[in-house]
Amino acid sequence: MSASDDIWILGISMTKFGKHTDKDTVDLGAEAIQDALADAGVTMRDIGVFAAGSLMTQGGIAQMLQKQVGQTGIPAYNVSNACATGATAQRTAIMAIKAGEADYGLACGVEKLAGAGLLAGANRSADNPTWTPKGRFGAVAAVDGRIGTETMPGVFAQIGMEYLHEHPYDGTPFELFAKISEKNHSHSTLNPRAAYTKAMSLEQIMGDVMIAYPNTRPMCSANCDGAAAAVVVNGATLKTLSLEQQRRAVKVSASILTSDPYEEACQVLPNVNTLTRNAAQQAYEQAGVGPGDLDLVELHDCFATAELVHYDNLMLCEPGGAVDFFNSGATWRTGSTPVNVSGGLQSKGHPIAATGIANIWEVCQHLRGEGGPRQIEGAKLGLAHVIGLGSACGVHVLEKAAA
Amino acid sequence: MTDTQSPAQIPFVDYLVLDDGDPHLVANECTGCGARFFDRRNACAGCFGTEFGSVDVATEGVLRSYTIVSFAAPGVDVPFVAGVVDCDGTSVRGNVVGCPPDPDHIKLGMPVKLTTFPIGTDEAGTAAINFGFEPA
Secondary structure, three states, rough: OOHOOOOOEEEEEOOOOEEEOOOHHHHHHHHHHHHHHHOOOOOOOOOEEEEOOOOOOOOOOOHHHHHOOOOOOEEEEOOOEEEEEHHHHHHHHHHHOOOOOOOEEEEEEOOOOOOOOOOOOOOOOOOOOOOOOEEOOOOOOOOOOOOOOOOHHHHHHHHHHHHHHHHOOOHHHHHHHHHHHHHHHHHHHHHHOOOOOOOOHHHHHHHHOOEEEEEEEEEEEEEEEEEEEEEEEEEHHOOOHHHHHHHOEEEEEEEEEEOOOOOOOOOOOOOOOHHHHHHHHHHHHHHOOOHHHOEEEOOOOOHHHHHHHHHHOOOOOOOOOOOHHHHOOOOOOOOOOOOEEEEEEHHOOHHHHHHHHHHHHHHHHOOOOOOOOOOOOOEEEEEEEEEEEEEEEEEEEEEEHHH | OOOOOOOOOOEEOEEOOOOOOOOOEEEEEEEOOOOEEEEOOOOOOOOOOOOOEEEEOOOEEEEEEEEOOOOOOOOOOOEEEEEEEEEEEEEEEEEEEEOOOOOOOOOOOOOOEEEEEEEOOOOOOOOEEEEEEEEE
16 A cells, blocks of 8 residues: 555644533534644644534534534535434545545534433334234334334343353353453543443342343443544645644554344344454454454443353354453453543443544543543554344454554 | 224234234245345345345244343333344344233243234224234
8 A cells, every 4th residue: 555545644643532411412522623724733724624413403514513613615525324324424525635636625414412311212203093004024013122122222232142042151140241341431531531430239230120131221332422533634735734734643454334234133133243353354454454463452342141142243253252352351451451431321321423533532542642641551453343133234443553 | 894893903014924823924035045124125134135035934933032121112002022033043023911010020042933913903993913922
């Protein structure tokens, strides 16, 4: 790959995640963009392509944000890819730079989600006075709750339990998954930008409100407000910038997006495994690294039950060995492969469209040595992963600048 | 019409068959690769073939995965057990019924079989019949 094909993150930002009652979606996204531009040392005048996403926003969020921070007439892409929206925006900007259509690109993901409650699973309306088959399944009434569940906590609970069926586990699933949540809530105590920063004991987690067994409330991703943005640049342009900009730039060694290939059962219960495994495989090949080289991983723990399967999908452990891998302590911040040192979606929070870039931001903090009290010492290589149900998977492998 | 006629009934979904032997599910099967779908496809998601036939799905299987939903959208009765059943190679989504909704009674890999039950009667007196899986 020639230098001009290299892609670098020049500037990146994440707002505090939580409840921003005094800011609307545009305010939050604009704050992230201004911070990312300042971090990069460039202005909107330099940006040649812009991609943005906000799942809960009607209309073109990219143009709304341009009106708030700078309208220069550049191509603006509004992207929507479920929980992988932020990573998709990031990848859209990267593809434009790789194609040579721009030297600098900007990506932003933003969401106002505080107090949103249960996602998916619509309120059940009253049954019709006369049973009439409707929809693709000819259902005579609402299906959710009558033929399985459409709620996210329930879908991802089944994804975690399925792993324990395929790789039989002697212990109590509830306790195993609660321990994963305990780790992430513990990690978030060191992250001032997390929505929740209090440690939770195993007893507290297991004793909290049950949502969908084995996921209690703190084992579910935290709905909150937040935004993240990143400025990317090609290698040739980076070489013309200051030594300080070059030193802080983070190399995008791999940028991958996959969708779910057809397999038996994938249209019955979403399969988040194969597309993640495919994305990881492609990412490791593109970056020329292996999972054992990673100093930290931010993965899509939208529920405690999801984190377990992704240890295996990202090949952080032996096939089928996710439980032993977790029980070894490997994924705590003191372990061999720290996972979700930010606190993860369960504690840092999950403002949907922001998450893909926020995960990249977290990894960049450590690669730049700017992680503060939660710095993973000497981090040189990290991986950021997100899943959008439906499904889409984004994986970015990030590398510390050599200089 | 006579008073002895059995009350009218309608399947809850169109892939549940009530009037052809024992109640069972049917799927659209790709004649090319055997992939099965519970609703229509323009082409097979696996091999892109466009020929499909109708096949009966096995009524017994094993529980591949489950969750006990305690918190759902307003109007949905909780708790209930949602699961995925491997019916002799065809995965089916459905509720697990006929046993208490707690992890002491629901086990991964447990054998289950299809069962049907009315979910209500409309103004015309027609009963809607749904399916679920009960311990075999």
